[in-house]
Amino acid sequence: xxxxxxxxxxxxxxxxxxxxxxxxxxxxxxxxxxxxxxxxxxxxxxxxxxxxxxxxxxxxxxxxxxxxxxxxxxxxxxxxxxxxxxxxxxxxxxxxxxxxxxxxxxxxxxxxxxxxxxxxxxxxxxxxxxxxxxxxxxxxxxxxxxxxxxxxxxxxxxxxxxxxxxxxxxxxxxxxxxxxxxxxxxxxxxxxxxxxxxxxxxxxxxxxxxxxxxxxxxxxxxxxxxxxxxxxxxxxxxxxxxxxxxxxxxxxxxxxxxxxxxxxxxxxxxxxxxxxxxxxxxxxxxxxxxxxxxxxxxxxxxxxxxxxxxxxxxxxxxxxxxxxxxxxxxxxxxxxxxxxxxxxxxxxxxxxxxxxxxxxxxxxxxxxxxxxxxxxxxxxxxxxxxxxxxxxxxxxxxxxxxxxxxxxxxxxxxxxxxxxxxxxxxxxxxxxx
Numbered sequence: 001x002x003x004x005x006x007x008x009x010x011x012x013x014x015x016x017x018x019x020x021x022x023x024x025x026x027x028x029x030x031x032x033x034x035x036x037x038x039x040x041x042x043x044x045x046x047x048x049x050x051x052x053x054x055x056x057x058x059x060x061x062x063x064x065x066x067x068x069x070x071x072x073x074x075x076x077x078x079x080x081x082x083x084x085x086x087x088x089x090x091x092x093x094x095x096x097x098x099x100x101x102x103x104x105x106x107x108x109x110x111x112x113x114x115x116x117x118x119x120x121x122x123x124x125x126x127x128x129x130x131x132x133x134x135x136x137x138x139x140x141x142x143x144x145x146x147x148x149x150x151x152x153x154x155x156x157x158x159x160x161x162x163x164x165x166x167x168x169x170x171x172x173x174x175x176x177x178x179x180x181x182x183x184x185x186x187x188x189x190x191x192x193x194x195x196x197x198x199x200x201x202x203x204x205x206x207x208x209x210x211x212x213x214x215x216x217x218x219x220x221x222x223x224x225x226x227x228x229x230x231x232x233x234x235x236x237x238x239x240x241x242x243x244x245x246x247x248x249x250x251x252x253x254x255x256x257x258x259x260x261x262x263x264x265x266x267x268x269x270x271x272x273x274x275x276x277x278x279x280x281x282x283x284x285x286x287x288x289x290x291x292x293x294x295x296x297x298x299x300x301x302x303x304x305x306x307x308x309x310x311x312x313x314x315x316x317x318x319x320x321x322x323x324x325x326x327x328x329x330x331x332x333x334x335x336x337x338x339x340x341x342x343x344x345x346x347x348x349x350x351x352x353x354x355x356x357x358x359x360x361x362x363x364x365x366x367x368x369x370x371x372x373x374x375x376x377x378x379x380x381x382x383x384x385x386x387x388x389x390x391x392x393x394x395x396x397x398x399x400x401x402x403x404x405x406x407x408x409x410x411x412x413x414x415x416x417x418x419x420x421x422x423x424x425x426x427x428x429x430x431x432x433x
Contacts, residue, residue, distance in 0.1 A: 002334065003020055003021065004020065004021050006018070008387050009387060011389055012389075013033075013034070014034040014035075014219065015031050015032060016031070016032045016209075017030070017032045017387060019381070022216075024224040024225040025200065026197065026220060027199070027222060027375050028200075028201040028202075028203075028212065029202050029203075030212050031209055031377050032205075032207055033204055033206065036104060036106060036205050038205050038264050038370050039104070039110045039207050040204050041104075041113045041117060041201075041202070041374070042201075042202050042368040043100070043102070043118065043121045043199055043200075044100045044200040044379075044381075044382050045100075045199050047094050047098065047120070047192070047194070048094060048098050049061065049096055049169055049170070049173075050165075050167050050169075051193070055177070056181070056189065058170075058174070058181065058376065059172040059173070059181060059189045060099055060173055061138070061173065062181065063170055063177065064092045064099055065134045065138060066124060066186065067190075068080070068120060068127070069120050069133075069134065071123040073119055074116070074142060079116060079119075081374060082116050083112070086112065087105075088104060088113065088398055090102075090103045090117070091103075091104075094171055096166075096167060098382055104371055107206040109336075112415070114212070118219035121194065121199070125159060126190060128183050130400035132183075142174070142175055142333075145172060149249075149251065149423075150421060152251070153257040153308045153421070153422045154420075156420035157259035157316075157418065157419075158432075159247060160172075160243050160245060160419070161263060161316055161418050162241065162314070163243025163245065164241050164243065166226065167311060167314060169336050195225075196223055200381045201292065201384045202381065204371075204377065221228060239402055242421050243418070246419045246420075246428065247430070249420070250423075251423040252420060253423050253424060256322070256423030257422045258328065258420065258422075258423075259318045259319065259419070259420045260319050260420075261417065261418070262317055262412065262413055262417060263316060263317075263412075264309070264316045264317040264412060265382065266312060266314055267315065269310065269315070271404075274405045274407075275408055276308070277352060277356050277359055277400055277405055278306045278355070278409055279317065280344060280355040280359050281347050281351040281354060282351075283305050284305065285358055287354055290306055290335075291305070293334055293338055294321065300326070300331050302418070303320070306318070306320075306323045313410055325424055325425070339413055343413050346406030347403065347406065347409070351379050356398065360397055363394060363397070364390060421430060421432075
């Protein structure tokens with residue numbers, strides 16, 4: 001297999017997106033952005049928490065930490081100091097479907113960023129002492145996460161909605177699973193999952209694509225396997241596994257936190273544009289129906305919003321509210337009433353117009369920095385989905401009709417509601433009916 005390169009997009013602002021596939025399947029995608037002096041560089045690995053077994057829960061995130069602990073060429077201090085010495089930012093994050101390691105630097109320091117991030121991803125030592133030291137750090141991170149009920153309630157909702165599925169497990173794992181994972185299991189997870197053919201190299205900013213390819217080839221020289229095949233995208237159309245009911249987490253909190261929602265469409269579903277407008281108009285801002293009904297008119301809560309998320313083969317739609325415990329029953333009644341009204345009558349034309357405006361604005365404003373641009377092209381490549389220009393995305397949003405939006409509401413929301421609640425509730429009966 002020979003390296004192949006093609007131009008994917010030429011944007012109206014003068015930016016150009018190009019893609020190269022190296023022998024062995026390593027994919028490199030870049031966006032040359034005129035008028036900036038920075039570059040965001042990332043290595044995206046198509047491994048996340050949903051790829052773990054129950055016994056491995058938390059391994060993908062654990063590994064994210066360990067890769068910064070040292071390589072055969074650099075100590076942990078060398079890794080961080082090399083990027084910070086040039087004023088750059090080095091970090092990583094893990095999701096349910098992928099892990100990303102990235103750096104943002106001045107354009108002249110891109111070769112350094114490529115070398116450091118590639119070294120971290122390809123040559124981590126995963127030493128026993130580092131595993132044990134980082135185990136304590138991750139347990140602290142889990143404890144910090146567990147102390148924030150507004151975060152935990154989203155994990156609880158996923159556990160209810162995706163009961164029995166890896167999508168329902170927390171990305172961080174649990175204290176029990178982290179304490180139980182041995183070094184050998186983490187190292188095996190690393191060696192078997194972190195292959196060039198399962199990675200996407202993405203960069204955006206003031207760069208030259210051919211030079212990036214040359215530098216990546218040098219950084220990956222020892223790891224490319226010319227005989228390997230590109231790892232196929234995660235299969236779509238798998239049997240969906242949804243749970244039902246209510247999960248009440250009884251805690252002595254001053255505020256109750258709840259998420260109520262339903263399954264949603266997969267990431268590639270054509271209804272995603274209609275759902276984006278629907279979610280935004282219904283609960284995406286201060287002018288949204290939910291905000292007006294729950295906060296402005298009734299003063300029931302400070303924080304209230306609707307959200308949706310798509311995965312490769314599944315998705316979700318939900319409403320989050322934080323309120324005083326004695327107002328939970330009223331809040332739930334309002335949420336259910338508004339959802340029923342949305343299914344029965346849809347959104348008004350004014351609501352749709354406002355929703356479209358918000359989606360258009362957030363789409364454009366969200367691409368004002370190189371990190372966001374790098375993320376957009378990386379996700380498109382990682383998920384094996386067509387890369388649309390910003391103008392094409394805006395046209396997709398504009399083309400959504402009121403009938404399509406209201407049809408999406410009736411198709412997706414007219415089903416059993418799932419509920420997760422955190423607060424001082426020993427009696428769950430208040431949440432039924």
